[in-house]
Amino acid sequence: MGESNISSDNIRGHLDAIILRVLCEGDNYGYEIMKAIAKNSGGQYELKEPSLYTSLKRLEKQKQIVSYWGDETQGGRRKYYKVTSLGKEAYEAALESWKVAKAIIDQLIERQDKS
Amino acid sequence: MDSLHKHVNQLFAKYKGSKQIQELKREILSNLEAKVADLTAGGMSYSDAVDVARRSITSIDDLIDDQSKVYVNQMTAELVQRGLLYVLIAWIVTMPFRIFGSGIMLNGLLLLGSIVLGIVYVVLRLKKQDMHLGRTAAFDVQAAFRRRKLAWIIWAVFIIVTILYNTAMLFGSNIWFQTQVKIAGPYHFATLGTQYALPFVSILVPMLFHIVPGLMMKYEAGEDDGYEA
Known part of the structure; x- marks a missing residue:
């Protein structure tokens, strides 16, 4: 349990980008976004509902995503999210900054065996 | 499901x-x-x-947003309207108590309150400009819920204390000396009843606190309404 908590902490700061990635692949609704993230992580990470709604709300406020109600004929109607051009830019920026950070953090944390 | x-x-x-x-x-x-x-x-x-x-x-x-943007002037107008309604009802209900000193004062105060609130309400409703109606301010809805709870708790304590106080003042010696409570007649009975009943008029205060969170949500400004906070 401890290990998975540590990784959740590391992931939390990137939730917006993780959700944007899913939406860049196509419009989607809450539960399917959670499933897609679980699948993308190979079942190692599970997004919790409260974090999902918090992130979606923030992204919508920042106009990186927009929402619309689906037209399911049976069962409850679902609220779909669609990434905007602003959201795509934000995603690309987050990806770039993550790549840079990853390289630096690797250098900083990983033991350098000098021979 | x-x-x-x-x-x-x-x-x-x-x-x-x-x-x-x-x-x-x-x-x-x-x-x-x-x-x-x-x-x-x-x-x-x-x-x-x-x-x-x-x-x-x-x-x-x-x-739920900690800070909600609320159309503050529209909300205030409805709050004043509800306050006016409650005070008017209290004024009518307390009319029979005018036969006693404290009843006259309270009833008079409620009438005065109705008049003041009525004037404020008319003034607020006369302002119809978009600038005025569209003005928003940020409110903490969660805090309003907490204040509402606190208002009811304080009111309950107040009521308990006044009941105990009245009982001690009116019947303290009867309880202490274990003598029979003597009520001289209907007038005396009404006096006693009034002393117990009048503090309940203060229910106006928690009732107003009670409706505030609902009004905040009712007049919440949507994200896309175009008014900047």
Whole structure:
């Protein structure tokens, strides 16, 4: 349990980008976004509902995503999210900054065996 | 899907009114329904799936904005209107108590209050400009809920204390010396009743606190209304 908590902490700061990635692949609704993230992580990470709604709300406020109600004929109607051009830019920026950070953090944390 | 419905209704029990909150409620319910459908398709029993879904979200308080943009002048007008209504009712209800000194004073004060609130209300309703109606301010709805609870607690304590105080002042010696309570007649009885009844007029105060969170949500400004905070 401890290990998975540590990784959740590391992931939390990137939730917006993780959700944007899913939406860049196509419009989607809450539960399917959670499933897609679980699948993308190979079942190692599970997004919790409260974090999902918090992130979606923030992204919508920042106009990186927009929402619309689906037209399911049976069962409850679902609220779909669609990434905007602003959201795509934000995603690309987050990806770039993550790549840079990853390289630096690797250098900083990983033991350098000098021979 | 009944027990899911109930669960979501419970989550949202405090929150009514605003369109955004209604949408969030529908969204959460539909996602939980999708979760249950998915879990049962994966072989889980229906009741277990509902359990899992219910445990996955147990509070929505964090999802409600701490600070809500509210059309403050429209909200104030309705609050004054409700206050006016309550004070008028209290004024009418306390009319019979005019036969006693404290009753006359309270009844007079309520009449004065009605007149003042009435004037304020008319002034507020006369201002019809968009600038005035569209003005927003940020309010903390959660804090309003806390203040509402506090107002009721303080009022309950006040009522208990006045009842105890009246009883001690009126019947303290009867209780102490274990003598019979003597009520001289209907007039005396009415005097006693008035002393106990008048403090209840103060229920006006918590009643007004009670409606504030609802009004905040009713006059909440949507994200896309174009008014900047």
